[in-house]
Amino acid sequence: MARMARRPTLHDVASHAGVSIKTVSRVVNHEASVSEEVRTRVAASIAELHYVPNSFARSLKSGGGDTIGVVMDSIADPFFAELMSAVEARALDAGMTVIFGSTGSDPERERQQVERMAMQRVRALILAPVTGDHSYLERFRATLPIVMVDRQVEIGGYDIVAVDDRGLTRQAVDHLTERGHRRIAFVGNDVHFPTTAHRLLGYRDALAAVDVEPDPSWFPEGSGDEDEAFDVVTRLLAAPEPPTAVFAANPRAAMGAVHALHVAGRTDVAMISFGDFPMATTLTPAITCVNQDPHGIGVAATERVIAHLDAREHDRPDEHPLEIIVDTELVARGSGELEPA
Template sequence: MTQMTTMRDVAAIADVSVKTVSRVFNGDPHVTPETRARVEAVLRELNYVPNTLATAFRSGRAPVIGIAVPDIVDPFFAAIAQAIEAQAAASGMSVLVTSVGADPDREATVVEALLKHSLSGLVIAPITTDQSYLKPWTANTPIVFVDRAPTRLVADSFTEDDTGGAFDATSHIIGHGHSRIAFLGDTNEIPTTQGRIAGYEAALACHGIPVRDELVAMGVRDRRSAADAIAGLASLPTPPTAVFCSNARCTMAAIPALKPLGWAVVGFGDFPMADLLTPSITVVDQDPSALGSLAAGRILDRIDHPNRRYRRRTVLPVTLVTRDSCAAPAGSCAERRALGA
């Protein structure tokens, strides 16, 4: 039986330590160019591949990063998962992905079932308001949160500036002359929606516009619920002339019902074809690939440095991408129709 080449074999030929070979293989920048070139040449010569099975036996954990997101079909979460997978593959690891769904009561059951696979780490976008059930796992398994910070748990997280992005989006709509601006969302029980409502309300207050409860519609998860919510808003004595959608799924679900109304639209989160619709949709652009890459990088760093105790919460900036869906001024036919003119 042919014996598999080990890092020790590579180190002996390259005249470096095994740790240096590991650093070169994993792309660690703290290696001199000369040493890196020598080690890479030996790696190619010996056709080295990592023995992940041996690594699993030594660590007691599979060389796998778990990913738990609300819905892997959602373009935003799919992009996060793809970025994590790319980072994992570059380090000789695999990923195991699961969808938590929309029922908060299922989160702990689904996530703990994933963790029982003896993962090397977990990246999670939670849907509940309490992640304390993960405390027993954090001592031995690196856990990183994406998009939504944990509650009742100290852990690494990478999130977006939800409040600032919503403030900019709402201010942009106001800048086009609108004062009756609806807020569409799925649930206000998760931190992302809470932050975006806060930004929406702060922008209204900053421009002297009162917050009106009848203009906030929650429970938008699909086309039917979006159509129901928009019909309710349209039936108000003085309906809105613009709408801010709190996430990409909400925006996509709402577009068919919004199109005949002529309301201005801004969505939090870009999505495929948003720039090709008529009108093209103005969005607060997130960077899910950056979230995924950063989360995977943090997992790998925790694996390499298991004794680091501090945990960091990182908030990434977002960008308003202006397109055509707010181009019509508030005095257009849509607003005149809304005001009964």
């Protein structure tokens, strides 16, 4: 087997051009203190040897690279997959790259991912925080711009880009009650996230408006994943008075709920999902959803990162933290417009 050629180093370029390593470094970093003749000679050696500068090493030396770190639940979640894609596209437009780490909804794993990225000297961080103690972030505040997405932390002073979880859920459940539904299940009651708590409040607001006190069995606590949602909906459908409608608090729960309704042959049960998911428009009936706009959230969060970095680059006072609420809407497709059977 042929051996792979060794990648040329800074030392190889210096030797080839007949200059010092420091001179090559100055040329690579576009410093002015090099004559045009030497700069041309070094550039010719770089081209002939196919030398590629190590941008990561250069970022360590200069104290900042061209990378944004993104830490969020999981890209298996359709919402975060689209959000991540939007961050990456906007970052590339700005000449930056992105690295990703998942929390798995675990506070300790979140902390480890953030600390790992800080050690790798990312220039900024976009974080979807898990419920827990975030005091560890304080030591990064002066050097690392951090923008929260989807949910805020318990300490102030950070940008947050999100949607109106309580108000949008109220709107969605109002949409069901206006069609006569009173027994409405809330599926995906994941206690790890404050967003879920806000959505549960919106659910309660809508039912209170029609004088309904929800039975605790309609909104059991859990992890909010697909398998659990399937089990919850299957169990509720078997109750003496099953729900006539289901509100899914996240896309993963929505996929589990849809599966349970189809297995049980109960597609007459109305349903609304908080957040869209793949194949939602191809089902019969198609799934009505709150358009959570992960693309808009991702772009807005990246814009805030760029604003912070630009302020620091030009020695301006850092940007004041903002709360950005992205406009969204309820998308009626059929499942949320069904009346009680």
